[in-house]
Amino acid sequence: MIERGLAAYILKRLGFAALMLVGVSIVLFAIMRVAPGGPEAVLVGGEFSPEAAARVRQRLGLDRPLVAQYAGWAGAALRGDLGRSFKTNDPVAALIVDRLGPTLQLTAGALVFALAVAIPLGVLAAVRRGSIWDTIGSAVSLFGVSFPSFWLGIMLILLFSEGWHLLPPSGLSEYGREGDVTSRVRHAVLPTLTLGLIQMASFMRFTRSSLLDVLSQDYIRTARAKGLGSPRVIWRHALRNALIPVVTVIGLSLPTLVGGAVLTETVFAWPGIGRLAVGAVFERDYPVIMGVNLMVATVVIVANLLTDLAYCVIDPRISYS
Amino acid sequence: MTESAPSRGSSLGRLLGHRRGLVGGLAVMAMVVTGSLAPALAPYSYSNQSLLQRLQPPSADHWLGTDGFGRDVFSRTIWGSRVSLEIGLFATALSLIVGTLVGSIAGYFGGAVDTAIMRIADVFLSVPALFLILIVVALFGASLTNTALVIALVTWAPVARIVRSECLSLRARDFVHAAHALGAGHARILGRHVLVNALPVIVVQTSLLLGQTILIESGLSYLGLGAQPPLPSWGNMVVEGRQFLASAWWIATFPGLAIFVTVLGFNLFGDGLRDVLDPALHSESS
Numbered sequence: 001m002i003e004r005g006l007a008a009y010i011l012k013r014l015g016f017a018a019l020m021l022v023g024v025s026i027v028l029f030a031i032m033r034v035a036p037g038g039p040e041a042v043l044v045g046g047e048f049s050p051e052a053a054a055r056v057r058q059r060l061g062l063d064r065p066l067v068a069q070y071a072g073w074a075g076a077a078l079r080g081d082l083g084r085s086f087k088t089n090d091p092v093a094a095l096i097v098d099r100l101g102p103t104l105q106l107t108a109g110a111l112v113f114a115l116a117v118a119i120p121l122g123v124l125a126a127v128r129r130g131s132i133w134d135t136i137g138s139a140v141s142l143f144g145v146s147f148p149s150f151w152l153g154i155m156l157i158l159l160f161s162e163g164w165h166l167l168p169p170s171g172l173s174e175y176g177r178e179g180d181v182t183s184r185v186r187h188a189v190l191p192t193l194t195l196g197l198i199q200m201a202s203f204m205r206f207t208r209s210s211l212l213d214v215l216s217q218d219y220i221r222t223a224r225a226k227g228l229g230s231p232r233v234i235w236r237h238a239l240r241n242a243l244i245p246v247v248t249v250i251g252l253s254l255p256t257l258v259g260g261a262v263l264t265e266t267v268f269a270w271p272g273i274g275r276l277a278v279g280a281v282f283e284r285d286y287p288v289i290m291g292v293n294l295m296v297a298t299v300v301i302v303a304n305l306l307t308d309l310a311y312c313v314i315d316p317r318i319s320y321s
Numbered sequence: 322m323t324e325s326a327p328s329r330g331s332s333l334g335r336l337l338g339h340r341r342g343l344v345g346g347l348a349v350m351a352m353v354v355t356g357s358l359a360p361a362l363a364p365y366s367y368s369n370q371s372l373l374q375r376l377q378p379p380s381a382d383h384w385l386g387t388d389g390f391g392r393d394v395f396s397r398t399i400w401g402s403r404v405s406l407e408i409g410l411f412a413t414a415l416s417l418i419v420g421t422l423v424g425s426i427a428g429y430f431g432g433a434v435d436t437a438i439m440r441i442a443d444v445f446l447s448v449p450a451l452f453l454i455l456i457v458v459a460l461f462g463a464s465l466t467n468t469a470l471v472i473a474l475v476t477w478a479p480v481a482r483i484v485r486s487e488c489l490s491l492r493a494r495d496f497v498h499a500a501h502a503l504g505a506g507h508a509r510i511l512g513r514h515v516l517v518n519a520l521p522v523i524v525v526q527t528s529l530l531l532g533q534t535i536l537i538e539s540g541l542s543y544l545g546l547g548a549q550p551p552l553p554s555w556g557n558m559v560v561e562g563r564q565f566l567a568s569a570w571w572i573a574t575f576p577g578l579a580i581f582v583t584v585l586g587f588n589l590f591g592d593g594l595r596d597v598l599d600p601a602l603h604s605e606s607s
Contacts, residue, residue, distance in 0.1 A: 024444075147584075148539050260451075300448070
């Protein structure tokens with residue numbers, strides 16, 4: 001019964017996800033075409049005649065009716081063809097695949113770093129409520145939501161690259177040493193720290209409040225009354241339940257994580273999706289803008305779905321039937 | 322936190338006794354005063370260039386040094402507060418109006434209206450905000466109105482969610498039933514009874530949202546989509562300082578610090594307001 005309910009739930013969610021993607025693509029398409037100006041100014045460059053602009057628009061298919069343009073794009077996208085970049089004529093899918101690796105490396109690294117610091121700190125802040133750990137924890141969470149990430153990145157560059165010459169300030173690796181793991185790791189430290197420090201705040205706060213909530217419940221009191229030691233009660237009984245809401249927060253934080261990657265990638269000249277998006281927007285490269293945003297929306301929607309399912313696995317009390 | 326004074330006395334009195342809230346309030350006030358009195362407070366013009374004074378370190382003449390065009394960083398930081406605060410206030414006001422209106426309708430009426438509204442809010446919550454803002458601002462131009470509108474577009478949903486849950490619990494209370502029994506219409510109950518009681522939550526959100534919108538605006542300025550030079554904004558000052566990081570650390574450091582202090586101020590003030598105005602909410606979130 002439960003499996004059937006779950007299957008129906010997943011199907012419903014997948015249907016909703018598909019609808020959302022269609023909605024996002026229509027909204028994006030509309031925004032781009034309603035906006036004044038077009039790619040011809042960027043592509044032709046300098047002073048250009050109306051005839052030259054018209055030729056460019058015709059070549060790119062921008063002279064067709066909007067509905068036909070959208071239908072053409074959507075039909076191709078369904079077959080896995082996201083079109084070609086107006087600027088470089090490269091297939092959009094290939095551009096995205098090229099940039100996906102560095103962005104995944106950056107966001108995954110930041111997420112792991114943020115969780116590795118935030119969960120222990122959140123636990124300490126909750127268990128030793130009112131102690132120095134609690135103060136450090138609340139300072140971390142307040143600072144984390146108050147730092148402009150791009151500035152934090154620049155300050156880290158100022159200290160670790162310009163000041164102490166410990167770490168490289170930009171790029172994925174030294175030129176010609178792309179396969180060198182040490183070089184890649186050294187280049188990844190500062191961007192990962194920057195993105196991770198900003199994310200840490202909400203994870204820390206939720207671990208703390210969720211654990212405080214669980215610690216006040218009856219079964220914890222029972223465990224303590226049975227004579228179990230404090231560490232065992234906290235790690236075996238309390239934390240497992242306290243981490244359930246944290247899983248949701250991780251899912252909900254994905255849009256900010258991916259959005260934060262735009263700024264972090266710009267600061268550190270990190271060749272990821274964020275920089276591809278920024279460049280495409282400035283150059284009015286419509287197919288790239290559409291492709292990148294749909295890809296990002298898909299990742300976020302799928303991740304949210306997985307979060308909800310993970311919830312179901314972690315907490316057997318939740319059923320979607 | 323144990324800093325708040327005993328619950329007796331006015332809210333203002335309690336806020337004054339709340340150390341962190343007070344510090345945040347003072348930081349916010351300092352920034353607002355600085356922004357409003359920029360022409361009187363700034364020792365130099367924000368656009369006066371002097372090639373002889375390029376890249377001067379902080380000194381008695383130029384407290385925070387000078388930038389690559391020889392402009393006074395201190396004066397430009399003071400002027401920069403205007404852009405941040407203007408867009409912050411405008412975007413926050415828009416976001417609050419939409420979020421409160423939509424959230425209170427969803428919470429008060431419930432049922433299908435609630436479901437429909439909250440699904441739309443979910444869509445907005447799952448789109449990476451910065452991507453959407455980037456597209457709209459880059460394509461439509463970075464005017465004050467465009468930037469504020471699009472920031473509001475991505476920040477109304479969390480406000481709606483919070484106001485909704487508050488109204489959801491308020492509508493079941495006795496005084497709402499009493500107003501109904503006395504023949505009051507929905508608009509009157511919502512406006513005069515429910516929203517007034519949801520006000521503490523809304524006030525707290527205002528302060529937190531101001532910090533958030535200022536952060537978003539500075540990020541846009543950093544990407545080159547904010548105030549256009551020579552008008553200084555903190556974000557574009559940090560970008561300009563980025564290229565001189567090795568030789569003139571002060572250009573990027575101080576405007577960024579100003580963003581940090583202002584946002585921190587709004588967050589501290591918001592936390593203080595929450596502790597003072599809404600003890601129940603505080604105990605849930607702390």
